[in-house]
Amino acid sequence: MKISLCRIILGTAIVVSLTAGPVIAQNPGGMEIWSSYLAGKDPDEVYSQFLDVLKTNPDDAYALAGAGFYEYSRYRLKEASDHWIKATEVFGDDPVAELFLHLCFDAANDRTEWMDFSGLCERLESRGNRLPPLLARARFLHSAVLRRRGEVEQAKKLVKTFDFIQDFLVCGPFDNAEKRGHGQVYGPEEMFDPKGEYSGRNRPVRWEPIPVRSPWGYVDLRAYARPAMESTVYLTAVIEADGQTRARLSAGHAGALKVWINGTPAIDSNRYHGPTPDQVGSQIELQQGKNLLLVKSSSGKQGEYGLWIRLSTLKDAKSNWRTLPVGEGWNDLPESSRKVLGSEVPAFDEEPPAIIAMRNVGPQEPANSPRHFFYALLLTKLDVVDEADQSKLLTLTRSLETYPESALLRFYAAQADREPNRRRNAFQGCVDRDPGFLPARAAVIDSYYGTPFFDRRRLLIDDALHVAHEEARFVVRMAGLMTDLGLPDAALGRARQAMALNPDIQDTQWCLAETGINFLPCEERRSIYERLVQRNAYNIQAMQRLVELALKEDNLTAAQTWTEKIRTMNPYDTDALWQAAEYHLADGKFEKAIETANEGLTVSPHDPVMHKVLAMAYRQTGEDEKASEHLGRVLAVSPSDPWALDYKKHLSPTTGDYYTPFRRDIKDLPVPDPALTERANYISLLHQEVKRVHPNGNSSETVHDIVKVLTDSGLNALRSRGIYYEPATEEVRILRARVWKKDGTFVDSPAPQHRSTANAGDAAARLYGDYNVAIVSFPGLEKEATVELEYQLEKKGENIYADYFGDIFIAGDYEPTILSEYVLISPLARDFYHSYIPPKYPPSVSMDKAVLTEKPDEQVEGPDRIQRWVFQNLPLVPREPLMPSYTEILPYLKISTFRDWNEMTTWWWNLSKDQFIPGPTIKQKVQEIVERYRKDKGLGADDPISDFEKVRIVNHYVNTDVRYLGLEFGIHGYKPHRVDEICHAQYGDCKDKAALAVALLQELGVEANPVILRTTDRGEIDYELPSLGLFNHSIFYVPNADGQERWIDGTAQFFDATELPPGDEGSNSLIVKRGGESFFKRIPTSSSSANGSRYTTRITLAADGHGVGERYAEYSGIYNPIVRQNYENRAKAKDIVEEQLVGQYPGGKCLTVELSNLEDYSDAETLKYTFDIPNYGTPQGNQLSIPTEFFPQELSGKYAGLSKREYDLVLRYRWSRALQMIVTLPDGWKVAELPAPVTEETPFGKFHWSASVSGNELRIEAGTEFASLRVTPEEYQGFRSFCQLIDNYEARRILLQPGG
Secondary structure: OOOOHHHHHHHHHHHHHOOOOOOOOOOHHHHHHHHHHHOOOOHHHHHHHHHHHHHHOOOOHHHHHHHHHHHHHOOOHHHHHHHHHHHHHHHOOOOOHHHHHHHHHHHHOOOHHHOOHHHHHHHHHOOHHHOHHHHHHHHHHHHHHHHHHOOHHHHHHHHHOOOEOOOOEEEEEEEOHHHOOOOOOOHHHHOOOOOOEEEOOOOEEEOEEOOOOOOOOOEEHHHOOOOOOOEEEEEEEEEEEOOOEEEEEEEEEEOEEEEEEOOEEEEEEOOOOOOOOOOEEEEEEEOOEEEEEEEEEEOOOOOOOEEEEEEEEOOOOOOOEEEOOOOOOOOOOOHHHHOOOOOOOOOOEOOOHHHHHHOOHHHHOOOOOOHHHHHHHHHHHHOOOOOOOOHHHHHHHHHHHHOOOOHHHHHHHHHHOOOHHHHHHHHHHHHHHOOOOHHHHHHHHHOOOOOOOHHHHHHHHHHHHHHOOOOHHHHHHHHHHHHHOOOHHHHHHHHHHHHHHOOOOHHHHHHHHHHOOOOOOHHHHHHHHHHHHHHOOOOHHHHHHHHHHHHHOOOHHHHHHHHHHHHHHOOOOOHHHHHHHHHHHHOOOHHHHHHHHHHHHHHOOOOHHHHHHHHHHHHHOOOHHHHHHHHHHHHHHOOOOHHHHHHHHHHOOOOOOOOHHHOOOHHHOOOOOHHHHOOOOEEEEEEEEEEEEOOOOOEEEEEEEEEEEOOHHHHHHOOEEEEEEOOOOEEEEEEEEEEEOOOOOEEEOOOOEEEEOOOOOOHHHHHOOOOEEEEEEOOOOOOOOEEEEEEEEEEOOOOOOOOOOEEEEEOOOOOOEEEEEEEEEEEOOOOOEEEEEOOOOOOOOOOOOOEOOOOOEEEEEOOEEEEEEEEEEEOOOOOOOOOOOHHHOOOEEEEEOOOOHHHHHHHHHHHHHHHHOOOHHHHHHHHHHHHHHHHHHOOOOOOOOOHHHHHHHHHHHHHHOOEEOOOOOOOOOOOOOOHHHHHHHOEEOHHHHHHHHHHHHHHOOOOOEEEEEOOHHHOOOOOOOOOHHHOOEEEEEEOOOOOOOEEEOOOOOOOOOOOOOOOOOOOEEEEEOOOOOEEEEEOOOOOOOOOEEEEEEEEEEOOOOOEEEEEEEEEOOOHHHHHHHHOOOHHHHHHHHHHHHHHHOOOOEEEEEEEOOOOOOOOOOEEEEEEEEOOOOEEEOOEEEEEOOOOOOOHHHHHOOOOOOOOOEEOOOOEEEEEEEEEEOOOOEEEOOOOOOEEEEEOOEEEEEEEEEEOOEEEEEEEEEEOOOEEOOOOHHHHHHHHHHHHHHHHOEEEEEEOO
16 A cells, blocks of 8 residues: 555654654743733733734744734734744744644634645645644644635545544444443453444444545544443454554544554543544554454543544554455454453553643743643643543643733633633633733623523623724624523614624624524525635534525525535534425425435434434324334434334324323313312312333323412412423423313413523522423413413433332312322332321311322232322411421322332442542542642641541532532432542532532541431421432531531532531431441531621711711621621622611711621631711700611511411521620710610520610610520410510610700
8 A cells, every 4th residue: 555645744743742842942032021921911011022022033933922812812813813823833843833723723713714724734844754743733724724615625635645544333332321331341342243233222232334434534423322422332443454564543532432453452541522633642563464443432421422543654664554445354354353352551642742742841841931821722722631630720720820910821721610600700800900801701791691690791791892892792792692681673783783893703694694583584694604604614504504594495406405515514414404304294295304314314323313204204104114113213222212202102002101091181170169269369170190100210200280260369370380300311291281261262372481490590490400491381361260281291311210219299289279189100010118198287277178098099900000199179278487398287198119218228329339439530639629728728738637627628629619500309310420520520419519528538538428308498207208309408427527526518608617507407317328328317406606696886976866887797607608608799798788778777878898708617707897877866856866776686577477376487597696886975965764674585585685874885785596496386476575575675766865
């Protein structure tokens, strides 16, 4: 085989560049200016200095680099690209040149006329053999430029010189859940057999040819592996060599990668990142004849999945080789090449040469060198760092320690940081230091997308436009905001404004076309998309829009033309084919739909979307056998696909319908007894839940609600209904949603709106943090109308909880219920346990007509057990403020597959134990947070740290740096993620944060255990029957932290390790030890003295009632985190205090505010402020009256507004309050009369109040202590009197008069 010059160069590249270093001549002027740039000096002045250097030395690489970064920060991308492409050439064989090659490519984006990569390649090639790595990357990027220009044949010709291997057989997918597949040995790895069949992830798999070949060399495994996420696949190719030779094996991969040649390991890279060519490499030996190349690729939970892989001949090699076409020579491979020989991997290059050469930049370069910064960016551009690796961020953070005022470093550190809040703050820090850094402003704005903070977005965009009033990119963002606010006309106007400002950038063109998707004429949108494609022939998204428009206008010729162009650019893309197939299906052209879908299967043979189209099309042509076959292909990939299961019923209507036998029609429901409707806002005619537990542990659920509206309050309550579901594991389908009018007619609801709750700011979002909600609205609802909602929740995907099912069913509501029914259909082969908890209604509620089913009606049908509970005529239940939760009042059922708690927690531990195993990310994080603590506390490396301080360190990290996503622990999300993943991602729900804390403490040598609990706001519940559904939260437990046991909540932001949220205190916690052993232990509650606030107020009073003074507050217990949260934004502290003052004293002003160090949770918080109150004293004739309490507590309104109660009064926590107020009287004034002192001690708490006068000072001292957490109805009157006593004293005023 003839070996091309390019291949020889690329093969040599690795050897040469391993020793390459920063060998170019450096102009000290450029480097000195970089020191100023990084130090945060005036960027405009720094830029001017870079330009001055370039006037005298146009080849100063560092000045070119710096000028490029400045231009980029001002969105002058043409100038940035020009500087960086020149820097690439000047840096030359310095490995940092590859960074600027990528930077100029990215800056130019679709402006291919800016990118003279052809000239660059020629100039680099003219240097001979000195620059092979840089030349290789420049050639590859040049091919991308040619592709964007539409010069496809030239691009193909250039890519062909790389000799990427694509003649593969592929087998899979196998399971890579939790990234276990990379280390798991599956069948293809044991012995290669081209005819072998293996048990795959969810179906039998065998070796098949890769469906398509891409002219760009990339093998996109998403087209083959279904499902693509968390999957492992094998690929194999046969390499034929005409003699024994050494070669260079190079690969670029998304996901983990293993490679063997003739059974010998060559590469083992357990890194998950994006793909670029030549990220890893190894020297291998090719034997004469046939050589078997075996590749194992494993995907993560998101992102790309595929690879580039190639062989290149080394400089001294004398033999040629070729890749055999698929099917040629596979069956007569030598036995020795078919079997994997051991797992010991020889040394290989885990990173590209440029990274290897720069990795040791730390020891080689001074701390102020910009090469640290360049190294971190190069890691990003070549995409070689594992998603859990913090190298980029750590490198930039260390540079920030040297240059804390650097806007440039903050911007790129923010880009490297995956934690959203820190990213936003870092971007904002960049803007604060350099207001003209426009990409940072854009990033801050973009960080608010998907959140409800529309005013904040508007303010940020306005600020950006004030700085850069003609920057179209910010006008585009304003158009997006108008769209999100539901103002389409304003959005379209802004989009046209952006287009007028800068019609030459993709952002403005795309914005106008997309904003006007429902308003602009098709011709105008088509023209925009065509211009986008003219600018960038590789703009797949614009071409897909053109396909949509063509189909919308029934222009099949244009649709076909654009589809072919898409497939020319990306042979793996099937979206346009799917659109066309759907179009033909809807148009009744079933044969054409079949033809188009089959074309899609030639690209992606296991694509469930195409198989769905084929199932529906064949059903319409009467070919039910073929329809069933393709439906089976869908279910083979996704066994719990709700659509497929539903369509299967459609094809075979007599099987699998678990719900119909139990369905109740609205016409058959009993008429409610008028006595039940008295004082009701609405009445539930039916609440029915039918649940089917499948043998694989998944479940299906149908809910049917029929509710009649009686009052305006009921009308408001029933206008819409939210159905929460987890999109990753559940799908919701609305079967019926309508409003029945009094005359028997009905109005169907519109399609539900599906929204994510992840970024919502309300309580529902905190409960269902990562869930979606389907919002069903009921237009035309009126009093005396009836709402009917019928929907199904279907579990989808594999069920990793096959050994567990649990459920809680609440019978009835606080409003009356005529019929409440629960049906459980479960496999006879499994044991299901149930427990019924009767109602605890107050005495005023009559149960005369109620029918309660303690034991179910039970029957057996085939392999199923059917259990049915029916509850009838459940009464109206009164509600009160601060009453106990529903589990202490309403009847409910519990269902579980576990008999006792140890059985359940042993199961849970076995399910979750691997998730607690610490990996390198955990070990690195432990070192990092301990070093940070030592630095903050001024401790040396050998100074001891107590166990409790270790707990504090971990708690502070988990609470501060790891973002909370509030997934409910109950029926969903039993299993935490792997602790390394949580640590890397820096977000998680309660159980994730608890698991992370346990793992971190384990590394620090401190015993800790995960805890699950039911927070006290959910009320007490029966614990007799074990079920995870009883719990809604997870924290962690340290049995011995310097002699004291502690429960600590990793989600409780602003809380120290000594402080617990009130919802945790008093709960019955289930502590799970290693191995699954568990025990319940009630969490202690804080005393009233532990939750204290102490106020000292000094006021100087003028004769006209004007008061000035200061107030000092000290806090303890629960009040500390409240203060930390309220004053987290110190800049707003004065406004917050003044708002409180004005609420009590109109016209009052806060003058100054001082706060304690809110970041150090180990200290109690304090607040001190000065104030000016014009009307503190109120004139009454020739007298003044002043309050006896600066801020009255008004306890009766908070806790005792009812004259009597039927339920216990539930208080969140005990507390105490002490105050001292010193009033300096006006000259010549005195106190007319002092109220009598009081001291009151009750079972509910204590109160004392007294006043005295000394000279011209009035001194008031008072204290309140609340000692109760529950007040029974029998105790309520005493408690109410106690609150009224305190309120009466605090409402009194003291009269002052002249004559002192």
